[in-house]
Amino acid sequence: MTWATAILDWFLGLQIYLPIAEVALNVFLLLGLGAGVGVLSGLFGVGGGFLLTPLLVFVGVPPAVAVATQSNQVVASSVSGVLAHWSRGNVDFKMGAVMLAGGMLGSSIGVAIFTLLRSLGQIDLVIAIAYVITLSGIGIMMGVESVRALRRTRRSMAPAKLHQHNWAQGLPFKMRFRKSRLYISALLPAGIGFVVGIMSAIMGVGGAFLLVPAMIYLLGMATGAVIGTSLFQIIFVQAWVTFWQANTNQTVDVLLALILTIGGVVGAQIGGRLGAKLPGEQLRFLMAIVILVTAAGLLYELVARPAELFSIVITGGGH
Amino acid sequence: MSAFRLIAAMLLMTVAGLHPARAQAPLIADLDDHLIAITTGFAGADVLLFGTTDGPGDVIVVVKGPVADVEVLRKERVGGIWINRKGLGFQNVPAVYMMASSKPLAALLPDDQRAFYQMGIENVRMVPVSPDDSDLKLFSQALIRAKQTSGLFSDQPARILFIGDRLFRVNLRVPSTVPTGTYLAEVYLVRDQKIVGAQTTPLVISKIGFGADIYDFAHRHSAAYGVIAILVALFAGWMAHLAFRRR
Numbered sequence: 376m377t378w379a380t381a382i383l384d385w386f387l388g389l390q391i392y393l394p395i396a397e398v399a400l401n402v403f404l405l406l407g408l409g410a411g412v413g414v415l416s417g418l419f420g421v422g423g424g425f426l427l428t429p430l431l432v433f434v435g436v437p438p439a440v441a442v443a444t445q446s447n448q449v450v451a452s453s454v455s456g457v458l459a460h461w462s463r464g465n466v467d468f469k470m471g472a473v474m475l476a477g478g479m480l481g482s483s484i485g486v487a488i489f490t491l492l493r494s495l496g497q498i499d500l501v502i503a504i505a506y507v508i509t510l511s512g513i514g515i516m517m518g519v520e521s522v523r524a525l526r527r528t529r530r531s532m533a534p535a536k537l538h539q540h541n542w543a544q545g546l547p548f549k550m551r552f553r554k555s556r557l558y559i560s561a562l563l564p565a566g567i568g569f570v571v572g573i574m575s576a577i578m579g580v581g582g583a584f585l586l587v588p589a590m591i592y593l594l595g596m597a598t599g600a601v602i603g604t605s606l607f608q609i610i611f612v613q614a615w616v617t618f619w620q621a622n623t624n625q626t627v628d629v630l631l632a633l634i635l636t637i638g639g640v641v642g643a644q645i646g647g648r649l650g651a652k653l654p655g656e657q658l659r660f661l662m663a664i665v666i667l668v669t670a671a672g673l674l675y676e677l678v679a680r681p682a683e684l685f686s687i688v689i690t691g692g693g694h
Numbered sequence: 695m696s697a698f699r700l701i702a703a704m705l706l707m708t709v710a711g712l713h714p715a716r717a718q719a720p721l722i723a724d725l726d727d728h729l730i731a732i733t734t735g736f737a738g739a740d741v742l743l744f745g746t747t748d749g750p751g752d753v754i755v756v757v758k759g760p761v762a763d764v765e766v767l768r769k770e771r772v773g774g775i776w777i778n779r780k781g782l783g784f785q786n787v788p789a790v791y792m793m794a795s796s797k798p799l800a801a802l803l804p805d806d807q808r809a810f811y812q813m814g815i816e817n818v819r820m821v822p823v824s825p826d827d828s829d830l831k832l833f834s835q836a837l838i839r840a841k842q843t844s845g846l847f848s849d850q851p852a853r854i855l856f857i858g859d860r861l862f863r864v865n866l867r868v869p870s871t872v873p874t875g876t877y878l879a880e881v882y883l884v885r886d887q888k889i890v891g892a893q894t895t896p897l898v899i900s901k902i903g904f905g906a907d908i909y910d911f912a913h914r915h916s917a918a919y920g921v922i923a924i925l926v927a928l929f930a931g932w933m934a935h936l937a938f939r940r941r
Contacts, residue, residue, distance in 0.1 A: 614927075
């Protein structure tokens with residue numbers, strides 16, 4: 376079996392030096408990571424940054440570079456996603472623009488909070504806690520809803536409500552969003568964009584895993600346009616975050632982003648084809664499980680005694 | 695190719711060693727390459743250190759990288775969660791530390807000499823910011839442990855091989871995570887528990903080629919780099935869409 380080991384050696388030996396991350400990593404490992412997360416994004420319509428960032432850190436990319444490069448890669452994957460949804464008429468540009476206004480403001484504030492927390496030395500802790508809280512909240516919400524929906528379809532009765540009547544109906548600046556089939560206050564989508572903007576800047580993710588549930592459950596948007604519209608607004612918010620990270624921290628690795636993008640788009644195609652064969656409720660149930668497992672893993676890391684209590688940080692250039 | 699260079703260099707040195715005028719220097723050592731270029735394909739490198747002595751003896755090699763200030767943080771349990779609580783700073787910690795010897799170190803030199811010349815990982819000099827702290831030992835050990843885990847302090851000293859009793863050679867493994875800068879390789883000749891000869895030779899590790907250009911550009915023209923990064927991502931996304939568009 377010498378030929379097999381020779382091929383294996385070749386695969387294992389194909390290292391690429393990442394100029395900004397300043398480490399050499401296996402090309403196929405990086406392509407595989409991108410593809411794996413791409414499959415998830417194709418299946419569920421989320422970027423998967425909440426999984427990719429910790430994975431990149433695990434294989435040796437410095438956390439600051441992983442977070443910033445992730446933003447750059449999200450721009451690429453969101454563009455290809457939006458174009459696909461646009462060609463099927465599944466992007467509500469008006470809704471996206473209103474959310475974007477809130478998103479730009481929110482991510483600016485999020486970036487300021489990030490800088491403050493880093494100077495206090497507790498950014499990692501805050502990121503981890505933010506992940507645990509948001510992921511478990513969303514996971515439980517989605518899980519419960521999808522189980523309810525599955526039961527409903529089994530009994531084949533009681534269709535879902537189209538309009539929710541609550542306090543939000545009384546808010547000013549009402550706008551008609553035709554593609555989303557909504558007549559609501561512009562403050563609602565702008566507010567969602569704002570909150571998710573803050574979260575995505577702090578957590579270093581695109582935020583689709585926050586946006587998509589918020590648009591479905593809080594706005595009550597028609598599900599067809601949800602993914603395309605969220606991707607549309609993510610492009611701009613993440614392009615802005617990329618620019619800011621490159622400008623102030625020099626932590627955007629273009630080469631790493633490109634490799635992850637190549638893996639990601641192939642994975643997204645596979646995920647998209649898999650997703651077309653599965654009904655929506657089951658898909659959402661699956662996603663709820665993925666999110667809850669991630670949250671449980673992060674919670675365990677916070678609570679369990681770490682194998683190594685000490686960590687080191689380079690603080691200066693020496694004297 | 696480096697093997698060929700080694701043979702040529704060793705032949706030259708053997709001739710030089712036989713020459714009466716050159717027989718004065720107790721130790722001559724060199725590296726097969728004084729420049730390690732970090733290119734896009736860089737996955738670590740091997741550096742060959744070789745040399746000759748004026749007679750039987752043992753050789754110790756210490757390689758140290760550029761120094762930096764380091765903060766060591768310790769996690770403590772607060773309200774059920776493990777968070778970074780205590781931090782101790784250390785100054786002038788070498789980024790990289792490698793060591794090699796022809797015999798186990800303890801057999802070659804007494805403790806005080808080893809400590810003075812920073813031979814062995816336990817003797818690497820790190821200046822604590824607060825030297826009176828009761829946990830100092832714990833934190834400095836943790837720093838060494840972290841450096842070992844990342845492969846920057848080699849805990850398995852390489853063995854220097856002698857060819858006859860005058861020619862020696864050792865292969866030093868440089869990991870892919872090395873920081874750039876000027877490194878120093880110190881070579882010592884030891885006889886009867888004493889250092890009888892020493893030589894220092896520099897090793898420069900620097901980024902070269904496409905990767906270096908990207909790094910330079912990212913640091914010198916950060917705003918333009920950011921814009922380009924976005925444009926590359928937009929283009930890559932568009933190409934991906936074209937490639938997989940349903941026909």
